[in-house]
Amino acid sequence: MTTTIRRADLTVAGSQRSLPGLITHQFRHDLRCFFRNRLSVFFTLAMPVMFLVIFASVFRNGSVAVPGGVIKESVYYVPGIITYGIIAAAYMNLTVTVIRYRESGIYKRQRATPLPASAVIAARAMVGIITAFAIAVVLLAIGWAFYGASIPGRTAPAFALDIVVGAAVFCCLGFATASLVSNADAAQPVVLGLVLPLAFISGVFIPILELPRWLIDVGKVFPVHPLAAALLTAYNPHTVGSGLSWGDLGVLAAWGVAGLAFAVIRFTWLPRSR
Amino acid sequence: MTFGPSTSGLPGLGRETPPVNHFVSEARLPSPREGCPVNRELKFPDSDPATNQPGRAIATQAIPTRANASKASAAQANAAEHDGTPVGDPVIRVRGLRMSYGSGNGRADGARGVEALAGIDLELYRGEIFGFLGPNGAGKTTTVEILEGYRRPTAGEVSVLGVDPYQADRAWRSRIGVVLQESEPEAELTVEECVSLYAGYYPHARPVLETLELVGLADRPKMRCGRLSGGQRRRLDVALALIGDPEVLFLDEPTTGFDPAARRSAWEVIASLQKLGKTIFLTTHYMEEAEQLADRIQVIVAGRIVAEGTPATLGGRNVQQTIVSFTLPPGISTADLPPAAPWAVDGDKSGRIEAETTRPLPVLGALANWAQARQIDLPDLQVLRPTLEDIYLQLTQGTR
Numbered sequence: 172m173t174t175t176i177r178r179a180d181l182t183v184a185g186s187q188r189s190l191p192g193l194i195t196h197q198f199r200h201d202l203r204c205f206f207r208n209r210l211s212v213f214f215t216l217a218m219p220v221m222f223l224v225i226f227a228s229v230f231r232n233g234s235v236a237v238p239g240g241v242i243k244e245s246v247y248y249v250p251g252i253i254t255y256g257i258i259a260a261a262y263m264n265l266t267v268t269v270i271r272y273r274e275s276g277i278y279k280r281q282r283a284t285p286l287p288a289s290a291v292i293a294a295r296a297m298v299g300i301i302t303a304f305a306i307a308v309v310l311l312a313i314g315w316a317f318y319g320a321s322i323p324g325r326t327a328p329a330f331a332l333d334i335v336v337g338a339a340v341f342c343c344l345g346f347a348t349a350s351l352v353s354n355a356d357a358a359q360p361v362v363l364g365l366v367l368p369l370a371f372i373s374g375v376f377i378p379i380l381e382l383p384r385w386l387i388d389v390g391k392v393f394p395v396h397p398l399a400a401a402l403l404t405a406y407n408p409h410t411v412g413s414g415l416s417w418g419d420l421g422v423l424a425a426w427g428v429a430g431l432a433f434a435v436i437r438f439t440w441l442p443r444s445r
Numbered sequence: 446m447t448f449g450p451s452t453s454g455l456p457g458l459g460r461e462t463p464p465v466n467h468f469v470s471e472a473r474l475p476s477p478r479e480g481c482p483v484n485r486e487l488k489f490p491d492s493d494p495a496t497n498q499p500g501r502a503i504a505t506q507a508i509p510t511r512a513n514a515s516k517a518s519a520a521q522a523n524a525a526e527h528d529g530t531p532v533g534d535p536v537i538r539v540r541g542l543r544m545s546y547g548s549g550n551g552r553a554d555g556a557r558g559v560e561a562l563a564g565i566d567l568e569l570y571r572g573e574i575f576g577f578l579g580p581n582g583a584g585k586t587t588t589v590e591i592l593e594g595y596r597r598p599t600a601g602e603v604s605v606l607g608v609d610p611y612q613a614d615r616a617w618r619s620r621i622g623v624v625l626q627e628s629e630p631e632a633e634l635t636v637e638e639c640v641s642l643y644a645g646y647y648p649h650a651r652p653v654l655e656t657l658e659l660v661g662l663a664d665r666p667k668m669r670c671g672r673l674s675g676g677q678r679r680r681l682d683v684a685l686a687l688i689g690d691p692e693v694l695f696l697d698e699p700t701t702g703f704d705p706a707a708r709r710s711a712w713e714v715i716a717s718l719q720k721l722g723k724t725i726f727l728t729t730h731y732m733e734e735a736e737q738l739a740d741r742i743q744v745i746v747a748g749r750i751v752a753e754g755t756p757a758t759l760g761g762r763n764v765q766q767t768i769v770s771f772t773l774p775p776g777i778s779t780a781d782l783p784p785a786a787p788w789a790v791d792g793d794k795s796g797r798i799e800a801e802t803t804r805p806l807p808v809l810g811a812l813a814n815w816a817q818a819r820q821i822d823l824p825d826l827q828v829l830r831p832t833l834e835d836i837y838l839q840l841t842q843g844t845r
Contacts, residue, residue: 186616186648186649187615187616187619187648188645188646188647188648193645193646196642196645196646197642197645200631200634200638200642203633203634203638204633204634207633207634275628275629276625276627276628276629277628277629277630277631279595279625279628280623280625280628281646282594282595283593283594283618283621283622283625283686284618284643284646284647284689285615285616285618285619285646285647285648285689286646287615440595441595
């Protein structure tokens with residue numbers, strides 16, 4: 172059974188709690204659950220830090236060609252791994268959590284309460300965006316402290332915008348992916364299997380210009396590439412102007428809209444495996 | 446060995462219409478065969494007091510006779526407090542409910558798919574515990590999930606608190622409570638946090654600690670939900686269903702997998718919910734549970750209601766035959782027995798003598814006089830009434 176959000180769920184009846192109040196209430200509890208779940212914390216917060224430390228240490232003496240010049244390879248990895256961190260928080264953790272909640276009957280139970288679907292979805296997306304922002308800040312701080320990487324002030328707003336748009340888009344894609352996986356045990360392998368190959372061909376783990384042309388073109392079709400490219404543009408000290416790359420953000424937004432539409436059509440409160 | 450009539454001889458079994466009421470004693474509901482208005486056809490309009498009268502009368506009669514006076518008056522007082530619905534109007538009303546799976550879920554060709562519900566009728570009244578019994582796969586969960594608003598039936602009329610559950614809004618959801626057959630709590634939250642989370646969804650939630658006390662979890666509010674035992678988790682399920690202070694509670698096999706002690710304390714919790722004035726729809730396959738808790742019972746088998754009554758009257762239990770049995774002392778033959786009953790040797794039980802009777806007292810009197818006159822004793826004399834489980838097995842066997 173698929174359920175779309177009905178008007179009755181969006182209008183706030185007199186005695187019912189307000190939607191913003193319900194979203195805040197649900198968000199606080201969802202965030203608490205996130206920080207108490209060791210797997211969530213490991214895959215979302217610890218693993219990106221590990222990746223940054225490993226990649227930046229292994230390739231600390233190299234340099235990478237980027238548009239407008241050359242930067243140190245350890246500096247290059249900061250926006251790269253931030254891309255991974257955003258995806259880990261907004262996409263991978265969200266997808267796994269949504270599947271787990273749905274298959275274990277938590278959503279089914281909530282369906283019998285006055286909690287509207289919009290509050291469940293908004294609160295979950297807020298956890299994704301907030302934790303994406305958190306891991307981005309942590310990685311920026313590590314990059315600044317240990318690898319001398321810093322964002323030019325004039326492109327900082329663009330960088331922040333890239334994080335928010337990227338996180339929001341990957342939340343939409345997460346809800347879409349969750350609607351396709353019915354086995355909670357398969358959730359983590361499925362999202363890793365989707366994200367890791369795309370990360371490799373989108374300039375996250377390997378500098379983009381070191382890849383063969385055709386592989387770059389394949390990567391460009393998927394949403395990891397535009398996020399990595401937009402973050403690199405804003406992060407690149409050779410970038411002139413505001414650092415906003417509208418083309419990349421446009422591709423991302425298109426993915427987000429498609430993912431959202433798919434997720435809304437396919438959304439269900441009930442376990443898919445039963 | 447059977448108690449009373451054989452299964453195939455039971456009226457109502459396997460017949461399509463009308464599936465209910467055969468087992469309700471004639472005094473309480475008019476029989477369809479007598480030409481009285483069939484219960485099914487009675488309307489319960491909200492507005493018209495004149496036509497409401499017969500409905501009211503039927504409803505009052507359908508309220509359990511087993512319930513003691515204080516229980517019944519508590520239920521009525523509670524009904525009066527609520528939204529002005531006349532006492533006796535059904536809280537849940539289902540007519541001709543059908544559910545088919547497969548065949549593209551369409552209404553038109555639904556009959557071609559697997560028919561989970563083949564047209565069932567039921568009614569619940571304020572303050573009662575309604576026991577919905579049936580073997581696994583009979584359609585219990587399908588029915589309860591339709592009433593909870595999870596599933597859209599293929600056909601039929603469903604009204605819960607005056608609303609079609611599938612179309613219901615948030616206001617309706619704040620008036621029901623649901624304990625699902627399987628559902629896990631938010632494992633990372635503590636018991637208290639989890640109940641507070643759900644309390645926050647409702648316009649008029651009950652106090653969290655008081656609710657934990659009611660279900661017997663007040664001693665461990667700081668325990669993580671993921672670490673609760675099966676029985677504790679089920680208590681939490683009940684607390685979460687109760688926290689919004691609902692009028693109607695759906696309990697789908699609430700004690701499955703419990704040990705006997707946990708089951709007994711769960712029964713106490715459920716009985717105390719009735720004292721709070723809740724109307725409770727309880728599905729179970731434990732006969733003892735239904736007997737302890739339910740005011741009225743319906744038995745569903747293969748998507749049809751095959752019997753309806755109170756735990757005392759279900760399936761004609763109150764008028765079924767009693768079995769008197771004993772072992773004859775050596776040297777005395779069956780022919781010597783008093784002719785008060787059709788004594789027979791039971792092949793199954795190592796040659797015990799038994800007789801079925803609807804009037805056990807004269808049989809026992811004759812037997813006692815006979816034995817005393819001969820100065821013999823019958824130390825293993827047994828007088829057996831059919832248990833609810835016997836009745837249930839009669840009703841459900843052969844139809845699976």
